[in-house]
Amino acid sequence: MLAYIIRRVAQSALVLLIVGLVAFSMFRFVGDPIENMLGQERTVADIERLRDQLGLNQSIAVQYFKFLEGAAQGNLGVSYRQGRPVAEILMERAPATLELAAVSGILAIAFGIAFGVFTAIRRDGIVANVIMSASLIGVSLPTFLIGILLIYIFSVELGWLPSFGRGETVQIGNWSTGFLTPSGRQALVLPAITLGLYQMTLIMRLVRSEMLEVLRQDYIRFARARGLKSRAINFRHALKNTMVPVITVIGLQLGAIIAFAIITETVFQWPGVGLLFINAIQFVDIPVMAAYLMLISVMFVMINLIVDMLYFLVDPRLRVDRAGGH
Amino acid sequence: MTDLPDHTAPKLAEKSRLRAFLDSDIFFAFKRSPIAVVSTIVVTVLVLSAIFAPLLATTNPFDSASLNLMNGFTAPMAPNAFTGETFLLGTDDQGRDVFSTILYGMRISLFVGVAAVLFAMVLGITLGLIAGYLGGWVETIIMRIADVQLTFPSILVAMLIFGVAKGITPIEYRDQMAIWVLIIAIGLSDWVQFARVVRGATLVEKRKEYVEAARLIGRKPYAIMLKHILPNVLSPVLVIATISLALAIIAEATLSFLGVGAPPTQPSLGTLIRIGQGFLFSGEWWILLFPALTLLTLALSVNLLGDWLRDALNPRLR
Numbered sequence: 102m103l104a105y106i107i108r109r110v111a112q113s114a115l116v117l118l119i120v121g122l123v124a125f126s127m128f129r130f131v132g133d134p135i136e137n138m139l140g141q142e143r144t145v146a147d148i149e150r151l152r153d154q155l156g157l158n159q160s161i162a163v164q165y166f167k168f169l170e171g172a173a174q175g176n177l178g179v180s181y182r183q184g185r186p187v188a189e190i191l192m193e194r195a196p197a198t199l200e201l202a203a204v205s206g207i208l209a210i211a212f213g214i215a216f217g218v219f220t221a222i223r224r225d226g227i228v229a230n231v232i233m234s235a236s237l238i239g240v241s242l243p244t245f246l247i248g249i250l251l252i253y254i255f256s257v258e259l260g261w262l263p264s265f266g267r268g269e270t271v272q273i274g275n276w277s278t279g280f281l282t283p284s285g286r287q288a289l290v291l292p293a294i295t296l297g298l299y300q301m302t303l304i305m306r307l308v309r310s311e312m313l314e315v316l317r318q319d320y321i322r323f324a325r326a327r328g329l330k331s332r333a334i335n336f337r338h339a340l341k342n343t344m345v346p347v348i349t350v351i352g353l354q355l356g357a358i359i360a361f362a363i364i365t366e367t368v369f370q371w372p373g374v375g376l377l378f379i380n381a382i383q384f385v386d387i388p389v390m391a392a393y394l395m396l397i398s399v400m401f402v403m404i405n406l407i408v409d410m411l412y413f414l415v416d417p418r419l420r421v422d423r424a425g426g427h
Numbered sequence: 428m429t430d431l432p433d434h435t436a437p438k439l440a441e442k443s444r445l446r447a448f449l450d451s452d453i454f455f456a457f458k459r460s461p462i463a464v465v466s467t468i469v470v471t472v473l474v475l476s477a478i479f480a481p482l483l484a485t486t487n488p489f490d491s492a493s494l495n496l497m498n499g500f501t502a503p504m505a506p507n508a509f510t511g512e513t514f515l516l517g518t519d520d521q522g523r524d525v526f527s528t529i530l531y532g533m534r535i536s537l538f539v540g541v542a543a544v545l546f547a548m549v550l551g552i553t554l555g556l557i558a559g560y561l562g563g564w565v566e567t568i569i570m571r572i573a574d575v576q577l578t579f580p581s582i583l584v585a586m587l588i589f590g591v592a593k594g595i596t597p598i599e600y601r602d603q604m605a606i607w608v609l610i611i612a613i614g615l616s617d618w619v620q621f622a623r624v625v626r627g628a629t630l631v632e633k634r635k636e637y638v639e640a641a642r643l644i645g646r647k648p649y650a651i652m653l654k655h656i657l658p659n660v661l662s663p664v665l666v667i668a669t670i671s672l673a674l675a676i677i678a679e680a681t682l683s684f685l686g687v688g689a690p691p692t693q694p695s696l697g698t699l700i701r702i703g704q705g706f707l708f709s710g711e712w713w714i715l716l717f718p719a720l721t722l723l724t725l726a727l728s729v730n731l732l733g734d735w736l737r738d739a740l741n742p743r744l745r
Contacts, residue, residue, distance in 0.1 A: 116575050116578060119575055120575075127591055127594075241723075241726060241727050241730055243677045243680060243681055243722070243726070244681070245681055245684050245700070246700070246719055246722075246723065249700075249704055249707065249715070249719070252707065253707060253712075257707060257708060356578075356580070357580050360579070360580040360582065360583040361580070361582070363582075363583070363586070364582075364681060364684075364685065367684075367685050367686075378586075379586075379685050379687060381590070382586060382589065382590035382593065382687045383686055383687060385590065385593055385594045387594055390587065390590050390591075394587060397579075398578075398579070401578050401579065402578070405578065
């Protein structure tokens with residue numbers, strides 16, 4: 102088990118190094134940093150001085166390691182567009198995205214598993230069939246169209262919920278939260294549903310098919326023969342054994358939620374990191390793009406690692422096998 | 428009469444090929460599946476109307492001389508208050524006929540989607556064949572890159588590539604190049620699927636006797652890969668290509684909707700939806716609704732076709 106964990110950590114580190122290289126190349130080769138930092142009236146001496154200052158005269162390898170060192174210390178460069186340190190901007194924007202992603206993730210997992218179990222147990226019921234058909238539409242609708250549709254129904258026609266922004270926020274230390282004000286909570290509803298819907302349908306369909314698979318097996322039949330209550334069978338015996346693939350997919354989907362937040366944030370003008378990234382692309386703000394890439398890859402790699410660790414908790418067989426040292 | 432065989436031989440061959448197709452299991456299964464037939468018809472109609480857009484469209488939405496600003500915001504099937512003209516699907520803020528913009532928009536959406544999938548396919552097949560056939564460190568490098576890329580959602584990869592490419596192109600060419608950049612970005616974000624499947628199939632095929640035989644008679648590796656292995660790994664590629672096409676069309680629409688895709692001068696369906704969203708609150712619903720419905724129909728029918736093809740070509744389900 103330990104060897105496995107060490108190997109996974111090493112792989113993750115490699116991924117981060119490669120992503121770091123990509124981000125560094127973006128910094129270094131896309132758009133000339135000198136060009137961006139000095140104005141029209143520059144002399145050759147100015148350029149040389151700045152080159153020295155930025156370390157652009159050193160070898161590429163040295164520059165790369167300097168870049169990684171800086172990034173690890175939270176020095177992510179200066180935004181071309183806003184003229185402020187990228188790390189500062191990201192810190193300001195991160196709470197909005199994380200709150201949105203957390204709420205949609207919880208929605209997706211809770212409803213996804215609940216609906217999945219329900220549609221598996223009541224396979225031929227009318228409600229289950231309606232849920233399944235609706236989920237097909239949910240999978241084929243592009244995220245941004247779902248967002249627009251929700252805005253149209255709940256903001257334009259019914260006027261119940263706001264269609265853009267975060268509402269009022271409360272500042273707690275460095276963290277600005279929208280959970281504590283009524284308008285903040287209202288503003289969260291539509292974006293969270295938009296972002297979570299696709300993941301919910303995915304989780305639901307997966308839980309359903311896994312449940313159907315497990316429910317057919319012998320030990321479930323024995324459990325029924327023993328006269329266990331169907332609640333105990335469905336949840337304690339069946340659901341628990343569907344968890345390995347479900348956790349994998351949930352883990353991967355958490356990463357996807359953070360990425361798809363870009364789309365949702367743009368539709369709802371949610372002031373998070375995703376909207377920042379889209380604006381950075383529109384205005385070719387390379388440092389912001391590179392920083393976002395690194396931030397999101399650290400998150401993805403961490404999520405993947407945690408998911409891999411979770412297998413051991415959920416499936417005791419893995420612990421035995423690995424510890425047995427095959 | 429001596430030249431008769433020359434004329435009939437190819438014709439006969441062609442006819443028997445058509446006959447063989449009509450008699451095949453695939454076509455039989457196709458006839459039996461209403462979903463497949465309907466989605467094929469829908470896709471065909473949409474593709475043909477995109478190709479013949481200049482003939483079908485009532486106006487050329489990009490020819491500013493033919494536009495009349497007075498026609499702006501005409502509701503569908505209702506005469507305009509000033510000019511009295513009627514439009515099937517109404518007009519947008521600049522008096523462009525929505526029906527015509529959709530036809531031209533679909534052209535761009537389909538072109539970008541098809542070109543991106545072709546690009547991804549060629550790249551993925553090449554790398555997959557090389558990785559599977561040669562093995563060794565070449566395989567390790569290619570598949571490692573694929574693994575790293577798979578960690579990230581493809582839409583994010585496409586956005587990053589678009590952003591970087593935009594940074595590299597000089598400002599005056601950015602709008603012109605946008606469509607090509609979009610194709611490359613979506614294509615590069617999608618090659619991994621093809622490479623993985625082709626590599627897997629190649630690993631199986633290369634151990635078979637016909638490959639051994641080809642190697643024995645001294646054929647070069649590239650000839651074995653292209654002439655012998657490639658035809659045998661194509662059917663899963665076809666399935667992935669169809670499903671990828673639906674995804675590529677949606678990816679293109681998403682990028683254009685976010686404002687990092689097709690420019691307003693060459694609007695795709697996504698750009699049209701982006702424009703239409705601005706009029707959602709003021710009540711001009713048709714500017715948004717019709718492009719959105721078109722995109723949905725297109726993506727859904729291609730998707731259903733892909734699903735059907737996957738089941739039809741899967742020998743385990745027969």
